[in-house]
Amino acid sequence: MQRLSRTNRQLVLICLACFAWAFSFGLECPISSLWLEKSGYSTKFIGYNTATHFLGVILGGLIVTQFIYWVPRISIAVGLLLSGFGCVVFPFCEETISFIARFIAGFGGAFAMVVLESYVNINAKPERRARDFAFYAIAIGLGFAFGVRTGLDIFASSPHLAFGFGMVAILGLVPLAFLDPIQIPKEKNSELELTFHAPFLSIGSAWTQGFLEAAMLSLLPIYLAHLGMHDQEIGYLLSAILVGVILFQFPIGWLADRFGREQILVACFICTAALMAIIPWCPKGPGVRVLLFFVGICSGAFYPLGLALLGEKLPKIDIPKANAWYLGINSLGCLVSPVIFGECMSKFGRRAMFWTADIVILIILTMWVFVRLSKRGSQKIDTGSNAETSPSNNSDQRAA
Numbered sequence: 001m002q003r004l005s006r007t008n009r010q011l012v013l014i015c016l017a018c019f020a021w022a023f024s025f026g027l028e029c030p031i032s033s034l035w036l037e038k039s040g041y042s043t044k045f046i047g048y049n050t051a052t053h054f055l056g057v058i059l060g061g062l063i064v065t066q067f068i069y070w071v072p073r074i075s076i077a078v079g080l081l082l083s084g085f086g087c088v089v090f091p092f093c094e095e096t097i098s099f100i101a102r103f104i105a106g107f108g109g110a111f112a113m114v115v116l117e118s119y120v121n122i123n124a125k126p127e128r129r130a131r132d133f134a135f136y137a138i139a140i141g142l143g144f145a146f147g148v149r150t151g152l153d154i155f156a157s158s159p160h161l162a163f164g165f166g167m168v169a170i171l172g173l174v175p176l177a178f179l180d181p182i183q184i185p186k187e188k189n190s191e192l193e194l195t196f197h198a199p200f201l202s203i204g205s206a207w208t209q210g211f212l213e214a215a216m217l218s219l220l221p222i223y224l225a226h227l228g229m230h231d232q233e234i235g236y237l238l239s240a241i242l243v244g245v246i247l248f249q250f251p252i253g254w255l256a257d258r259f260g261r262e263q264i265l266v267a268c269f270i271c272t273a274a275l276m277a278i279i280p281w282c283p284k285g286p287g288v289r290v291l292l293f294f295v296g297i298c299s300g301a302f303y304p305l306g307l308a309l310l311g312e313k314l315p316k317i318d319i320p321k322a323n324a325w326y327l328g329i330n331s332l333g334c335l336v337s338p339v340i341f342g343e344c345m346s347k348f349g350r351r352a353m354f355w356t357a358d359i360v361i362l363i364i365l366t367m368w369v370f371v372r373l374s375k376r377g378s379q380k381i382d383t384g385s386n387a388e389t390s391p392s393n394n395s396d397q398r399a400a
Helices: 006-038 043-064 072-092 095-123 126-155 159-177 200-226 231-259 261-281 286-300 302-313 316-348 352-388 391-399
Strands: none
Touching (some): 006 043, 006 159, 043 072, 072 095, 072 159, 095 126, 095 159, 095 302, 126 159, 126 231, 126 261, 200 231, 200 261, 200 302, 200 316, 200 352, 231 261, 261 286, 261 352, 286 302, 302 316, 316 352
């Protein structure tokens, strides 16, 4: 039996740590809302409480960049501990303290995931970067799915025990102990602000994925119920979509490595927009299920492909800070999405959730085209100016 290469061994360890964190996150999200609902809190309170988690992600992602260059593995360990701790203590918290628990869980998640995503990007071989992120996305998807299922199954009989399973995040410390030190070039001048120029489509995919995912998880069930689907049907459909996302990550990653990450990411954007435009006109039946299944597959590739594109375009020294911004922008999309989608659906009907998604995707694609054309124009200007000042031109002028 052929032994795994060092690069593949590192990827397996990273994915195991990611699975542990995703299990805790998937468990925390639904049962925290259920706990608050059973405690008599309003949906508005629950919404703000959930938003606090994503505020923790944004702030944690910005702060971890101060530590990742010096103590990366300690940063992951602290993140996993905080993520598990925030979940376990939640049912013991009073009203105000519950916000702090959600913030801690989100803060810890960012501390762990920014560094782990940087590990994947720096560890990946250039020719298979998208496939490595496909495995990363599969680990996250499986961990999240098992966490949701475990939390909901146990919560019905023993809520406190369900939250206790949030400590699974700490099991991520086991593969972390065998992970090689990450090799990130350190800044020559620590007082110099690190700057980077991330590819626009990469940042756009982070925003769009967060924006669509939060809306689909929170508001899609309302649309499907409006079509006449029962709760059990909706649950099976959402589960099927998640399974599709997981199964198709690797084929999409292979295509991206083979034909270009930016090209495949653009194709996923276009396919998602086209499918979203068709869904509102489909009656209840197999057609809606199939279209939503492929929407999940295409939009589920936004996040890992965007990260792969980030690593392809940026030098290693810029990757950790870029990953932090990437995660922060994704979380910001999750934060504002339910509010924007909810307002549009209340004013223009339930179908407006798909029109809103299409508008956002088309805006991102239009801006990407504009950025590409602007870069081409500036490159032509630079080429022309360099040609005018080249030595051969100067010698011709002297000869004349």
